[in-house]
Amino acid sequence: MTGQGIDRRRWAAVVSIAVAVCTVGLALVPPAQAAPQPAPVASLTDLLDPPPPGSNDWNCRPSAAHPNPVVLTHGLLANQGNNWSYMAPRLAERGYCVFSLTYGRNPLAPPPLTQVGGLAPMEDSAAELAAFVDRVRSATGAAKVDIVGHSEGSLMPNYYVRFLGGADKVERYVGMTPLWDGTTVAGLDFLNRTGQQLGLGPAVGLVLDPLCVSCRQFLRGSDFLERMNSDGGPRADGVDYTMILTRYDELVVPYTSGLMDGAHNIVLQDGCPTDLAEHGAVAFDPVALQHVFNALDPEHPRPVQCLPVGPDAPTAR
Known part of the structure; x- marks a missing residue:
């Protein structure tokens, strides 16, 4: 193969990976929601990054x-306000101290x-979470917290837990x-491996890492x-641990x-075949919320009511 052919092959691989990862990242943004009633603003931090109600x-x-505060961790290309606008107020209504x-x-x-997060290396995000949990424990006097996470927020906190x-x-x-076990969505794991085999590791990093270092960490087989x-x-x-999955997850x-x-x-459809929630919609799913309630209070579980849920989050709650 000529040097020019190798260059074209490398460039095509770099472009393919960049386009595919950016496409997946944008798809991870939770569906548009009706604007919730704003939480009381207590600080400049809340003005810049308002928490959910x-x-x-x-x-x-x-x-x-409910002796343990609940710490909510959002997904990639989301923030605390948009990812948790449905679940946070309902957890608070149930009597939990909720933090995000x-x-x-x-x-x-x-x-x-x-305006969004989850882009940094997950090791760095886990260190942020560690400091936040210590702040929550100090403020509430609680010895331990419970974590509820969605998408990246279901994976990243375990780095804090384990390491x-x-x-x-x-x-x-x-x-x-x-x-x-990561994701193979859009063949990104294959593209990542191919890039490494072609010696494109540094080039791929130059394209992706300035924007989203965590993106390649999601791929099956990542370090x-x-x-x-x-x-x-x-x-x-x-x-x-409680893991809540959907058969209609288009990103995992x-x-x-x-x-x-x-x-x-827990696979949502095992107990509720009419729940069609896909990846982003699970954070706005009343069936998933019932499973969260039971996971946080396993000594007082309640029967989970099966409700028809569309594939996308509704525009209002």
Whole structure:
């Protein structure tokens, strides 16, 4: 093969990876929602990054019924406000102290990507989460928190749990649309491996990493996932895991990548065939919310009512 042919092949691979990852990233943005009633603004931070209703009341004190504050972690290209506008107020109504953050921002990203998170390396985002959990524990007096995460937020916190000392500070871990084995969506794992075989690793990084370092970490076979699954798998001793999956997940491919050995694994359609929620809609799914309630309070489970849910999140709740 001529040098010119190799150059064309390398360039085509770089462009293919960049376009595919950007397309997937944009698809991860939760569906548009009707604007919720704004939470009371308590600080400049809230003005710049408003939390969802029901979240970040730093005067909240956990009750005997719900002693652990709930920390919500959003997905890629989302933020605390748009990812949790449905679940946060309903958890608060149930009597939980609810807290959320926007993690993994990229200050070099162009607008509107400056308003969303999950773009930084997941190791860095896990360090942000560690500091936030310590702040929540200090403010509430709680010894431990429970984590509820969606998409990237179902995966990234486990780096904190396993490698940054979080196992002693987290009691329950609920992941929605998780991906412990990564995703093969759009053939990105194949493109990533092909790029490495062609010696394109640095070139791919130049294209993708300035915008979204975490994107390649999601791909099956990535170094991040290899470490996460080391030493017998991702589950940390002493933490109670619940994984909530949907058969209609178009971004976690295959959806069974979200199964975790030793966890309470729930496929929404096993108990509710009329639930058609896809990846983003699970965070706005009343059936998924019932499973979250039961996972957070396993001593008082309630029967999960099956409801028809469309593939996309509704425009209002």
